[in-house]
Amino acid sequence: MGHSPSVSGSLRNRLVLSLIGGAAILAVLLFFVVRNYAAQVAQQGQDNILRASVTSILDAAAIREGEVEVDIPYAAFSMLGTASDDRIFHAIYQDARFLSGYPYLPMAAGRGRESTFATVSHQGEAVRVVTASRVLIADGKRTNVRVALAQTQDALSGQLEQISKNAALLGAGFFVLAILLSFWATSATIGQLKRLTDAVTRRGPQDLSPFQKPVPSEMLPLVTSLNSLMGRLDQSLGQSEDFIAEAAHRVRTPLATVRSYAEATLQRLDKEENRQDMRSMMRAIDESSRAAVQLLDHAMITFRSDHLERQDIDLAQLVDELVVRLTPIAEMKDLTLHYESDGPVPYSGDPILIQNAVRNLLDNALKYAPIEGTVTIAVSATPQVVINVCDSGKGFPDGELETLTSRFKRGANAEGTIGSGLGLTIAMDVASAHGGVLKLSNQPEGGACAQLLF
Amino acid sequence: MRTTLVLIFLLLPVLALAQDWEDRRVFGNPEAETQLRIISSTDTSLFAPVIERYLGDNTDLSVEYLVTGTSDIYTIFRENPEAFDVVISSAMDLQIKIANDGFARPLSNVSHPEWAQWRSSLFAFTSEPAAIVINRAAFAGQAIPGTRQELIEALRARPEMFRGRVGTYDVRQSGLGYLFATQDARASETYWRLMEVMGALDVRLYCCSGDMIDDLSDGTIAVAYNVLGSYATARVDSRETLQIILPSDFPTTMMRTAMVSRAAPHPERADAFVRHLIALQSSADGGVLPLPPIDAQVNDPDGATIVLEPALMTFLDALTRKKFLAEWEDAVIQK
Numbered sequence: 079m080g081h082s083p084s085v086s087g088s089l090r091n092r093l094v095l096s097l098i099g100g101a102a103i104l105a106v107l108l109f110f111v112v113r114n115y116a117a118q119v120a121q122q123g124q125d126n127i128l129r130a131s132v133t134s135i136l137d138a139a140a141i142r143e144g145e146v147e148v149d150i151p152y153a154a155f156s157m158l159g160t161a162s163d164d165r166i167f168h169a170i171y172q173d174a175r176f177l178s179g180y181p182y183l184p185m186a187a188g189r190g191r192e193s194t195f196a197t198v199s200h201q202g203e204a205v206r207v208v209t210a211s212r213v214l215i216a217d218g219k220r221t222n223v224r225v226a227l228a229q230t231q232d233a234l235s236g237q238l239e240q241i242s243k244n245a246a247l248l249g250a251g252f253f254v255l256a257i258l259l260s261f262w263a264t265s266a267t268i269g270q271l272k273r274l275t276d277a278v279t280r281r282g283p284q285d286l287s288p289f290q291k292p293v294p295s296e297m298l299p300l301v302t303s304l305n306s307l308m309g310r311l312d313q314s315l316g317q318s319e320d321f322i323a324e325a326a327h328r329v330r331t332p333l334a335t336v337r338s339y340a341e342a343t344l345q346r347l348d349k350e351e352n353r354q355d356m357r358s359m360m361r362a363i364d365e366s367s368r369a370a371v372q373l374l375d376h377a378m379i380t381f382r383s384d385h386l387e388r389q390d391i392d393l394a395q396l397v398d399e400l401v402v403r404l405t406p407i408a409e410m411k412d413l414t415l416h417y418e419s420d421g422p423v424p425y426s427g428d429p430i431l432i433q434n435a436v437r438n439l440l441d442n443a444l445k446y447a448p449i450e451g452t453v454t455i456a457v458s459a460t461p462q463v464v465i466n467v468c469d470s471g472k473g474f475p476d477g478e479l480e481t482l483t484s485r486f487k488r489g490a491n492a493e494g495t496i497g498s499g500l501g502l503t504i505a506m507d508v509a510s511a512h513g514g515v516l517k518l519s520n521q522p523e524g525g526a527c528a529q530l531l532f
Numbered sequence: 533m534r535t536t537l538v539l540i541f542l543l544l545p546v547l548a549l550a551q552d553w554e555d556r557r558v559f560g561n562p563e564a565e566t567q568l569r570i571i572s573s574t575d576t577s578l579f580a581p582v583i584e585r586y587l588g589d590n591t592d593l594s595v596e597y598l599v600t601g602t603s604d605i606y607t608i609f610r611e612n613p614e615a616f617d618v619v620i621s622s623a624m625d626l627q628i629k630i631a632n633d634g635f636a637r638p639l640s641n642v643s644h645p646e647w648a649q650w651r652s653s654l655f656a657f658t659s660e661p662a663a664i665v666i667n668r669a670a671f672a673g674q675a676i677p678g679t680r681q682e683l684i685e686a687l688r689a690r691p692e693m694f695r696g697r698v699g700t701y702d703v704r705q706s707g708l709g710y711l712f713a714t715q716d717a718r719a720s721e722t723y724w725r726l727m728e729v730m731g732a733l734d735v736r737l738y739c740c741s742g743d744m745i746d747d748l749s750d751g752t753i754a755v756a757y758n759v760l761g762s763y764a765t766a767r768v769d770s771r772e773t774l775q776i777i778l779p780s781d782f783p784t785t786m787m788r789t790a791m792v793s794r795a796a797p798h799p800e801r802a803d804a805f806v807r808h809l810i811a812l813q814s815s816a817d818g819g820v821l822p823l824p825p826i827d828a829q830v831n832d833p834d835g836a837t838i839v840l841e842p843a844l845m846t847f848l849d850a851l852t853r854k855k856f857l858a859e860w861e862d863a864v865i866q867k
């Protein structure tokens with residue numbers, strides 16, 4: 079029964095992990111993209127100021143009396159002021175000749191008025207340097223004035239640090255959100271599976287009808303195979319039930335014939351040992367036909383349980399009729415059938431099934447209770463619909479209470495009595511088909527009690 | 533031959549340091565193991581109280597205080613940054629350039645207003661306006677000029693009175709003079725007209741405020757332009773004779789700055805000294821420092837205080853300086 083299939087991983091974990099992993103990769107990507115972009119923008123800001131500054135210096139260059147004159151505007155350096163007090167360096171060249179500023183300041187390559195930018199190292203610090211030049215013409219001679227202007231990047235790196243911090247926060251926030259979303263998405267997805275599982279679990283043991291409720295398209299193949307599996311199961315179960323019923327039926331009639339022949343033969347036998355043999359033979363025939371009857375009943379019960387048709391009945395009346403019917407048999411055994419009921423007990427169920435169950439219980443009471451005993455049959459509606467069959471015999475054999483309802487299981491006290499071990503199974507199946515239970519117990523003052531609780 | 537070479541080689545640094553100082557004084561215990569070297573443009577008399585107060589708490593220390601002009605400080609210090617611990621100068625532009633070129637050592641966690649420091653390595657600790665100082669005798673019975681324009685008019689009105697008796701900084705020599713001149717020129721064209729008028733009156737050119745005040749006191753000159761008012765105020769003896777005028781059009785104001793040399797022989801001591809200086813100027817007992825502290829002008833509505841920013845280096849560029857000096861000479865030195 080408890081054979082659980084081996085587990086290989088968890089769909090939920092796999093889903094959560096892949097979603098979280100994806101989110102982590104995305105978060106890291108987001109961090110770098112945002113930071114890179116912001117760094118570019120920040121660098122652009124510095125470059126723009128450097129360009130404006132270098133342009134204003136170049137604009138202040140002029141040639142007077144054949145000499146290059148540069149009157150650096152105060153604003154050119156002033157606009158380079160930053161919160162971090164960045165250092166600034168400049169160099170002015172006329173053609174290849176150094177004029178003023180810092181002679182070792184590296185220049186960015188490039189020609190023409192277009193400003194070119196580069197990040198270089200100067201005085202052991204990384205600086206952003208812009209280089210631009212301008213052609214001055216005096217007395218028909220062309221002179222190229224070239225200006226390099228550099229600024230350290232303290233303010234920029236401060237800004238970058240702030241940006242990185244914010245980008246990291248953004249990434250982390252995104253990640254946390256993604257985790258929450260992935261948990262939600264996972265449980266929503268797994269929820270569908272769980273719902274199907276619940277639907278399977280909730281089914282009665284006999285319910286093999288196909289699933290009709292809509293399922294997500296991805297689960298459709300699973301449900302379809304499940305349905306077809308159950309269909310085949312139902313069919314083969316039905317076939318085997320049919321087969322058993324058919325077989326029992328086919329065996330019963332010839333058995334009856336054989337028994338009548340055996341009885342007739344017994345009359346004619348004189349030798350005691352031959353008679354003995356013949357009796358054993360008759361007994362075996364009885365066993366077989368009892369088994370056939372019970373098997374037939376059991377098959378009938380299984381079939382009716384599958385397609386249970388409830389109708390309103392009065393249990394009191396139903397049991398009363400049974401008791402009346404069995405009274406002659408009881409009297410033959412000197413047994414008293416004591417029937418108790420307090421008025422009608424309305425119930426909605428299959429009367430044939432219930433009759434069958436109660437008849438089996440009564441049958442047991444008659445079979446296993448001693449001669450001259452009393453069998454008490456009680457039907458009541460409160461607090462629960464219940465049918466009680468108690469006898470005054472020795473009770474169910476000790477230690478076997480749990481197992482007696484199994485198929486073909488007979489107790490230790492069953493020796494010598496004819497039976498197949500299906501009676502209690504039938505009673506239990508009928509009870510559970512109606513959503514009830516069969517309860518077996520021994521009375522403290524002796525005697526077995528079987529209860530059908532609906 | 534060889535030994536003399538070695539000797540010269542050994543003595544070279546000493547020779548290089550064998551400088552003509554305007555003043556040189558050793559404070560505290562001369563036997564002390566550590567000697568803090570301060571190179572400064574501030575007169576010893578004005579700065580002595582600060583050093584003495586510091587030595588009061590640090591008895592294991594002596595301080596060598598070396599005074600020279602602002603331009604000299606710039607050259608001397610840059611040549612031998614490892615010979616000095618602290619650099620103090622009134623030429624904000626030169627100081628900024630020293631710091632910009634990486635000769636200053638940043639101090640961490642100094643509580644000082646943002647505008648009064650640069651790169652946590654250059655710290656302003658005084659606020660001193662450039663003044664017009666006059667000898668009262670020369671203006672007896674005359675209106676006292678309150679602005680540059682009024683000064684121009686006063687000079688023009690009595691050229692015979694002022695010929696050869698006006699003085700100002702020789703901006704070619706004095707770093708502070710150059711700073712004042714360039715900032716004045718930035719602020720207004722009046723500066724150039726004033727220089728032309730003074731030039732026409734055979735202006736006398738000075739290296740330093742002290743000399744100008746000396747000549748004012750004994751009547752050699754009658755008017756000095758762009759003198760440090762704080763120096764004149766500090767001269768108790770000449771209070772009667774001199775009058776200090778802060779031009780009401782725009783009183784160009786300089787902040788004296790201090791920094792620790794990056795190559796300082798005693799960086800921790802130098803650090804502590806600069807902190808002491810900053811603490812002293814902002815403390816209630818400002819009496820110790822005979823110079824006006826920066827707090828006096830926290831709210832500077834005129835914007836007359838020279839901003840401690842790298843733009844100060846503009847006029848230090850060789851080409852720009854050359855052009856400025858040419859213009860200045862045109863105006864001042866008239867042949």
Ligand SMILES: Nc1ncnc2c1ncn2[C@@H]1O[C@H](COP(=O)(O)OP(=O)(O)OP(=O)(O)O)[C@@H](O)[C@H]1O
Nearest residue numbers: 442443446473488489492497498499500501502526
């Ligand atoms: N009233 C009872 N008193 C004592 N033992 C009982 C009683 N009812 C049932 N049993 C025990 O429970 C066993 C199972 O009963 P069950 O009705 O299923 O089978 P059976 O009576 O042996 O065969 P049959 O299929 O013909 O009824 C019996 O063999 C017997 O040992």
Ligand SMILES: [Mg+2]
Nearest residue numbers: 442497501502
């Ligand atoms: Mg039975």
